[in-house]
Structure formats: C-alpha cells, structure tokens
Amino acid sequence: MNTTDTHTTDTYAADAHTTDTLGTSTAQARSAVLEREIRRDPGRFRILTGDRPTGRLHLGHYFGTLHNRVRLQDLGVETFVVIADYQVLTDRDVADNLTEVVEDLVLDHLAIGVDPQRSTIFTHSAVPALNQLLLPFLSLVSVAELNRNPTVKDEIAHSRQSSVSGLMFTYPAHQAADILFCKAHLVPVGQDQLPHLELTRTIARRFNDRYGNGTPVFPEPDALLSAAPLLLGTDGGKMSKSRGNAIALAADADETARLLRGAKTDSERHITYDPGARPEVSSLLLLAALCQDRDPREIAEEIGAAGSAALKKHVTEAVNEHLAPIRARRTAYAGDRGYLRQVLREGNARANAVAEATLAQVRTAMNSHY
Template sequence: MYPVHQTADILFCKGNLVPVGKDNLPHVEMTRVIARRFNDRYGQVFPEPQALLTSSPEVPELDGRKISKSYGNAITLSMTADDTAAAIRKAPTDSQRRITFDPINRPGVSALLTTAALCSGRDENDLADQIGDAGAGALKKLTTTLGNDFLAPHRQRRNDLAQDPHHVADVLRIGNQRANEIAQQTLEEVRTAMGTIY
C-alpha cells in the first residue's frame, strides 16, 4: 500500500514536481497512472506529476547497500560528530590498499567515496586519487572530516530548533492546518467530478 499512500500524498496537493531518489521513480509513475486514469474517467482534476532527480539520484549508505533503519547504515542529523566518526569507522571496506571508485566490485569503499564527494562537491575519482595508496583508514578519516564539516550547520540548526519546541509545534500545526485546507478543497473537487456530493 505504500506507493498508493505516496500517490495520495502527492495528489492531494496537486503536486506537479516531486523530488525523489531513483528508487522512487516507479512510485511517481504509479501516481501519474492513477492521475491519468482518474482524469480520463471523471475530467481534469489532477496534474500528472514529474519526478525531479537531483545530481545524486542514488545515495548508497556506509556499507554500499540502500538506506534502511534495520541495517543501521545511515548518518543522521541527530548524530554527533563523534557518532558520525564511529559509524564511518565501522563501515566495511576491503583489504586493497589502493583506493579506487568501483561501486560494483568495491561497494564499501565506493560508498564512502560517494559520501565524501557529496559532502565536498568533488568527484569520487578525484578523491580516490587524492587518497591513493593511503588505504581505508585515510578514506574513513577524510570522509569523517568532510561529512562532519558539511553537516555541522545543519546539525546546529536542528539543535536550535530543538531548543524551541513551541516554535516547532506551531510550525507543524500551521502546516498541518494548511495541508488539511488543501486536502479538503481537492476532495470537494474529486467528489464534484465523480458526482458524489449528496
């Protein structure tokens, strides 16, 4: 049911551009199919949303697998710099001394290079060349430094928000109220189009 729930999340507000990762492209396509079928049957109500992929449409986690809470392989904003360093130290690599970017044959090393590249705006191959024969320890140290530097202002903003829970609750309440108004308006349009207003 998750893709259908995601469809509802997109269509209730008539989303036309949906920022997603590569793994969610089929969900956006399902949304497009549902919108198209509804519009064909009842008249134009929903736009057919387009997927918006960023320059990094697929981000492997520290072990090269997909993100999963059950894997415990993600770096989160709630982590401290020390927590991040510990997570990166535990990331699997391999026994080859030379660092190269090869997602198929070296998923762990490549995942760390991708993390470092995303945090620094540099290319994975350039970072691999910079590390050269220094080994996995140097790769993990560089990834930790770049990751923590990149996340520091985001974590500070998160901490600032956590210090003012009333403000956060107000923002959530106002956003929820606005979303409910939009959803109600869309639901009325859907009922009108379907002839189910009694």
C-alpha cells in the same frame, strides 16, 4: 471496482500498458526538460515529497532527497512535505514513539534549510480530506494492478508482519492521494518509485476521463529524477534506518567518527575510485566528495597508498565539517519543541485548506456534493 462502469479488469490492464508509461529512460529525458523549465518559471510548479516517520533521517536521505527539496524550494517551487505517519503501519503492527519521531523529522527538515514559510510540512493523519480521496481512487484501479506493483512486492517481501495488511496493499493508491490532493505537478523520486508514480498518473487520467466532463480535475504528475548518489551503509549494504548502518543527521561529531572508523572497506591498501570492483571504498570516497563538492577520483589520488585509515579520517573530517552548520541549527531548534509543533499545526492547516478544496471539486465532479 464500480460494477456499473463499462471498464473491466482487462480494460484496466490494457489501459495501463498502452498509455505512455514512465520508463526510466523516458523519465530521465523528461526530468532534464523539467529542470530547464523550473529554472525559467519555478512559480508554475508544485511538488509533493515526504517520508515515513520510521526512524532518524541519515546521510543517504540527505544527499538522496533532502538536499534536493531545499534546492527546489530555494528556486521558488511550491513544496509540500508529507510526514506519512499513517504509512508507518504498512509494515508494522504499531507505530512506536510516533510523536517523537515525527517531531525529529520536522527538526531535520528545519536544520537542513526547509523554510516552513515557503514549504508546507504536514502529517497524513491531520488531513482527513486527503485520506478520503483514497476511496474513489481505489475504485479506479484493479486488484491485479495493485498486486503487481513491484515496489509493493519488494516492501511485502521485507515486511515485519506475518501477513500483508490492507494498508500495505493499497499503499500505491494512498500515495496517489498524497500527490493529487494538492495537485502536484512534480514528484522527486528515485527510479524504484516510478511504478508508484505511474499508478498515480493512471488514477488521475481515469478520474478525469470518467468524471471530468472535458475539464481535467487532476494533473498527471511527472517524475523528477535526480542524479541522486547511492551511498552504502557502514556495513557495505544498503544504507537504512532499520539496519543500524547509517550515519544519522542527528549524530554528533564523535558518533560520526566512531561509525566511520568501523566502516567496511577491503584488503587493498592503495585507494582507488572503482564503484564496480570496490563498492565500499568508492562509497566512502563519494561521501567525502559530496561533502566537499569534489570529484571522488581526485580524493582517491590524494590518499593513494596511505590506505583505508587515511581514507576514513578524510571522510570523517569532510562529513563533520559539512554537517557542522546543520547540527548547530538542529541543536537550536531542538531547544524549542513548542516551535516544532507550531510548524506542524500551521502546515496541517494549510494542507487541510488545500485538501478540502480538492475534495469539494471531486464531490462536484462525481455528482455527490450534497
């Protein structure tokens, strides 16, 4: 923290609680308004979204976030997709097979319809000016604010490391740099990511107040909450790369069938859609419904007393049919790894140009442009 500034830790804490915060209900209402504004004038918006390259993307990612990225891109929203390779180290000692995993993430995005001519796909480590923003941003938040971030607390609790690294601790400020380097107006997030975005808004506001001289340097980005479905893994738990319970976008039809045959259901034969009482059965019905653009209750009624075997057969057919064109595109792109690296080079070049322009503004505002 800058000790010459009049703000104290207590002031920071008060500031964080007295400003308009991104509570879930507030964010949902605001998101509905934003969706209408996007449809009226998509060109005035820019979004930042992305993933850590820690493993293969799966159906949970696809229906939760990836599908929405393509939708926003196709509406005409300028889209930045960060592959957060530095952030792999938040909960790992080393980044294993990083090049391969990064290229596979690019492959998945191309396969689902992300267009590198309309969306900028880039990696953390290739954009130095973005990462340099972390230093002034850290001066704008207190240790207490970083320490009480609930998302960081949860990630620390599930960390693979015996102790918490500085990178893990400063993750929210680094994420703020991801969002603000390109001056994103919107960040598509789940409800669990709202505390991260609130800190980003706080950092933007404090930078503008301290250095803006009446002209804001950064926007205060809004959360764009979607009605993203919660799909369970094949074991009935949260679908996750690391738990071995997910169906990857890279899986072929046979692997998908094998995984779904082993999916957990329950002992009741008659199939009904009841997420509260029958979460595993309902998640499978929801997966089929998403693939077929149908109501899960309608599918449940069709299967009825035929039982879990019929349910799994229906889900397998629905998933494989829906993923068939995605898999075909993925296979085609996978045959040209040189093209994947070209997509990254071009995306990194565009991201660098944006980041360097933003950093130049930051230096000017901070009177450190020498």
